[in-house]
Amino acid sequence: MKNNIRIERAIKNITQAELAEQVGVSRQTINTIESNKYIPSTLLALKIARIFNKTVEEVFSLEEND
Amino acid sequence: MSSKPYIWYCKLDKMTKPKYLFPYNSRFIGIVLILIHIPVKLLWDSHYPGGYGHNNPAANGTETPLFSPPHLFFIGTTLMVLVGLFLIAFSKEKIEDEQIVQLRLDSLRWAIYLNYAILLFSLIFTHGSDSKHILMLNIWLPLLFFILRFQWVLFRLSRSVKSDETKL
Secondary structure (H helix, E strand, C coil), X not given: CEECHXXXXXXXXXXXXXXXXXXXXXXXXXXXXXXXXXXXXXXXXXXXXXXXXXXHHHHEECCCCC | CCHHHHHHHHHHHHHHCCCCCECCCHHHHHHHHXXXXXXXXXXXXXXXXXXXXXXXXXXXXXXXXXXXXXXXXXXXXXXXXXXXXXXXXXXXCCCCCHHHHHHHHHHHHHHHHHHHHHHHHHHHCCCCHHHHHHHHHCCXXXXXXXXXXXXXXXXXXXXXXXXXXXXX
């Protein structure tokens, strides 16, 4: 699964720490999601998408081998 | 009808909240308990050189009454270490999120696998009182494996985030 949180963050001009605080997780979790090391739960994915005013599909998308 | 989504929301909230964990600060109580056990053990050893071991007197086969000195020693050492390790192992992290929950579960499985592998191996190649000592060690060995593995994973996670920051 890939995501464009990093781009969305840049558009919204917020840091990993700020995003983490807004969705109620640690900064490490946002970092590992961004670098595709951790796949968030549906709940967390929905929360992240809501911060960016986007749908989940716009932020997260499946890859070929998923 | 309108109450249904609210109930679902509550359930979801409960599912994601960590359950059955001690508060963050209880890890410090755990560390203190383990540290306290050291002078108790040293005092006991100086009092009874080569005498009563670090064992439960009941398991030792010797008939000692409840709350006799050997029994109190057992409570003051083995059980104190056990409770201390338990508090350290199962206290919340500063920010408890779903990734921490997953890492904790992974570490717990890893610790149980390793513990039983070592236990099986050592029971095959030991006999007599050695086997009993190994079983005694198993009172707290799984907890120790779990703590070491969990803390190592957390350390690696924070280090990888730091190295990412220097790259950006």
